[in-house]
Amino acid sequence: MDVLIQIILNSVIAGSIYALAAMGFNLIYGVSRSFNLAHGVFASVAVYAVFFLAVQHAILLPIAIALGIFVAVFLGYVLERSIFRPLRAKRASNLVLLIASLGASIVVEALIAIFFSSQFQTLSSVVPSFGAVRIFGGVLTGVQVVMIVSAPLVLALFWLMLSHTRFGKAVRAVSDDEEVAKIVGINTNAIIGVVFMIGAGVMGVAGILTGFDTGLDPRMGFLLLLGAAIASIIGGTGNVYGAFLGAFILGFAENFGVFFVSGEWKYAIAFSVLILFLLFRPQGILGKK
Amino acid sequence: MNKTWLAIGAIVVLGLIVWGVSSMGGKSADTSTGPIKVGVIVPLTGDAAVYGEPGRNITQLAVDEINAAGGINGREMELIVEDGKCNGQDAASATQKLVNVDKVQVIIGAFCSGESLAAVPVAASGKVAMISPGSSSPKLTDVSPYFVRNYPSDATQGSVLANIAYTDKGYKKIAFIQEQTDYAAGVYTAFSNVFSGLGGTVTNEAFPTETSDFRSIISKVKGQNPDAVFIDTQTPAVTGRILAQMEQLGWKPKLFVSDILPGDTKTVEAHKAILEGTLAAEVGVDPSNPKFAALLVAYKAKYGVELPFQSYAQTEYDSVYLVRDAILAVGNDGTKVAAWLHTVKDWQGAAGSVTIGTNGDPVAGHRPEVIMAGKPVPYVK
Numbered sequence: 037m038d039v040l041i042q043i044i045l046n047s048v049i050a051g052s053i054y055a056l057a058a059m060g061f062n063l064i065y066g067v068s069r070s071f072n073l074a075h076g077v078f079a080s081v082a083v084y085a086v087f088f089l090a091v092q093h094a095i096l097l098p099i100a101i102a103l104g105i106f107v108a109v110f111l112g113y114v115l116e117r118s119i120f121r122p123l124r125a126k127r128a129s130n131l132v133l134l135i136a137s138l139g140a141s142i143v144v145e146a147l148i149a150i151f152f153s154s155q156f157q158t159l160s161s162v163v164p165s166f167g168a169v170r171i172f173g174g175v176l177t178g179v180q181v182v183m184i185v186s187a188p189l190v191l192a193l194f195w196l197m198l199s200h201t202r203f204g205k206a207v208r209a210v211s212d213d214e215e216v217a218k219i220v221g222i223n224t225n226a227i228i229g230v231v232f233m234i235g236a237g238v239m240g241v242a243g244i245l246t247g248f249d250t251g252l253d254p255r256m257g258f259l260l261l262l263g264a265a266i267a268s269i270i271g272g273t274g275n276v277y278g279a280f281l282g283a284f285i286l287g288f289a290e291n292f293g294v295f296f297v298s299g300e301w302k303y304a305i306a307f308s309v310l311i312l313f314l315l316f317r318p319q320g321i322l323g324k325k
Numbered sequence: 326m327n328k329t330w331l332a333i334g335a336i337v338v339l340g341l342i343v344w345g346v347s348s349m350g351g352k353s354a355d356t357s358t359g360p361i362k363v364g365v366i367v368p369l370t371g372d373a374a375v376y377g378e379p380g381r382n383i384t385q386l387a388v389d390e391i392n393a394a395g396g397i398n399g400r401e402m403e404l405i406v407e408d409g410k411c412n413g414q415d416a417a418s419a420t421q422k423l424v425n426v427d428k429v430q431v432i433i434g435a436f437c438s439g440e441s442l443a444a445v446p447v448a449a450s451g452k453v454a455m456i457s458p459g460s461s462s463p464k465l466t467d468v469s470p471y472f473v474r475n476y477p478s479d480a481t482q483g484s485v486l487a488n489i490a491y492t493d494k495g496y497k498k499i500a501f502i503q504e505q506t507d508y509a510a511g512v513y514t515a516f517s518n519v520f521s522g523l524g525g526t527v528t529n530e531a532f533p534t535e536t537s538d539f540r541s542i543i544s545k546v547k548g549q550n551p552d553a554v555f556i557d558t559q560t561p562a563v564t565g566r567i568l569a570q571m572e573q574l575g576w577k578p579k580l581f582v583s584d585i586l587p588g589d590t591k592t593v594e595a596h597k598a599i600l601e602g603t604l605a606a607e608v609g610v611d612p613s614n615p616k617f618a619a620l621l622v623a624y625k626a627k628y629g630v631e632l633p634f635q636s637y638a639q640t641e642y643d644s645v646y647l648v649r650d651a652i653l654a655v656g657n658d659g660t661k662v663a664a665w666l667h668t669v670k671d672w673q674g675a676a677g678s679v680t681i682g683t684n685g686d687p688v689a690g691h692r693p694e695v696i697m698a699g700k701p702v703p704y705v706k
Binding site for chain 1: 370371372374375502505530531532533535536537538539540541542544545547548562563565566569570573574575
């Protein structure tokens with residue numbers, strides 16, 4: 037019984053991190069209509085910034101975290117301005133955008149490996165130990181509680197933003213049809229730029245939390261991106277709420293897969309779920325046909 | 326028109342085949358007078374770089390000593406170090422480069438078992454001798470006449486620990502958490518064969534190398550209630566991740582670890598509470614051996630840190646001297662060096678007396694250890 041509860045908790049932890057990664061990913065997909073494979077690097081740069089500041093230079097953790105998120109947001113802005121906007125202006129195909137984003141991801145990952153080595157590092161020397169929380173015989177650490185709380189919190193913030201602000205209305209308009217949005221006077225480039233920064237910031241949070249939880253290496257961003265992409269497709273590409281749902285389905289599928297089958301099947305299970313959705317419900321759970 | 330193209334195509338393909346065959350097989354023994362180039366393959370990036378970097382330093386240290394003492398018959402030894410990244414793909418291309426571009430006759434390495442398994446066929450087809458100071462997979466026993474190792478097979482690591490687990494400790498059920506690499510799989514197979522033969526049961530949870538979330542694997546293993554858990558990873562960093570998550574989940578089972586861990590003082594120290602009483606089997610070192618003691622001093626003097634992973638360090642150091650002695654005896658020729666290395670008997674090095682059997686494995690084994698207060702000490706029943 038204890039085992040089952042722990043597996044459920046583990047699924048929720050994994051689902052929460054995937055949710056944070058996938059919501060930003062889907063928000064960006066919604067407005068830009070292209071898979072941003074560089075989304076993972078926002079997580080890596082944020083957590084490596086925290087590592088650099090807090091572990092290597094003993095800067096206060098809250099300041100390091102704030103700067104880490106800022107670095108991710110800034111990189112989101114830079115990538116949008118220097119790669120995606122020029123390519124959009126040239127009416128580049130989705131394939132070109134996809135490859136360009138993959139290229140950007142590989143470049144940033146390589147730079148991180150050059151500066152910090154590709155060895156696994158931990159933040160354990162600076163993470164405050166909140167102790168562990170026991171729930172029906174299962175265990176959660178403080179960091180994991182923060183993860184589980186922040187996913188629905190970000191979802192609520194996204195909902196508030198999308199349905200109750202002028203900016204959110206504009207985002208939805210751009211998602212529906214960028215051309216029409218432009219015609220009615222929305223500065224679509226500015227909207228897309230801000231959405232990139234928001235998505236990057238949320239991904240930065242996901243990266244920092246993962247770093248606190250398990251540790252960091254340059255490839256972690258790419259693995260988070262894989263989870264985010266799968267969750268988005270399951271939930272419905274471009275739909276922020278679908279991403280949230282898809283993330284938890286993925287988290288449960290992976291962890292129960294480990295429980296019922298074996299750890300070596302984790303990725304096979306994740307991608308099987310993806311293929312099943314692509315075959316039978318390609319628009320995802322909440323996606324429109 | 327079509328026929329012309331076909332003919333041109335055929336000529337090009339034929340030309341490529343001839344060129345390929347000649348560049349692979351047509352090497353003659355090295356007769357020049359410049360430095361003798363020797364290849365080295367170690368992992369220099371990734372989690373396994375913790376072994377590869379000291380490995381490179383130690384081989385360089387030995388080469389510097391040899392050159393300072395006049396080299397090999399007046400010729401200097403020169404190392405060409407390649408990064409095998411602890412995987413077969415990169416090790417195979419590193420071997421291609423060493424064999425075909427640098428035209429070495431001998432390669433020291435590879436280090437990881439997965440590297441060596443992929444590199445051996447490439448080296449053998451180029452008639453280049455390989456001596457591995459670290460690859461321990463049982464699959465490498467008698468794998469090729471061009472391959473020997475002075476580090477023992479994990480078959481002994483597995484059997485030593487399986488016997489202690491079953492006979493001394495009375496464990497009946499062991500749960501493995503095993504990384505999906507050739508080395509870790511070798512340890513699992515060796516242990517499992519002996520332990521099941523004695524009458525125990527072994528379960529195995531394998532996981533891909535890039536895994537960082539082990540919580541569900543640990544929870545599942547905990548639910549199976551094993552007498553002890555064997556953490557069998559390729560690198561100490563991964564064992565560290567698993568230990569940290571066991572600590573988070575508040576579980577402290579009886580533990581076994583593979584021989585990659587005890588030499589990593591940082592990880593052992595960081596997790597000494599959960600590791601107290603953990604069993605492992607290492608090749609072990611003999612500080613009273615003057616050659617080993619000299620290596621300790623020389624490494625500290627040259628690189629400013631204590632010699633890490635000493636079990637590997639001694640074999641890495643010896644491998645360079647074995648290569649020197651081989652080239653002194655039979656010349657810089659891959660085939661002859663490989664044959665000579667298969668006949669090494671009672672050779673004295675930092676690892677003590679080295680004898681290599683006809684199957685290419687050293688006649689030596691792993692000694693059991695137990696981790697006490699963050700330090701590995703010899704195991705006594």
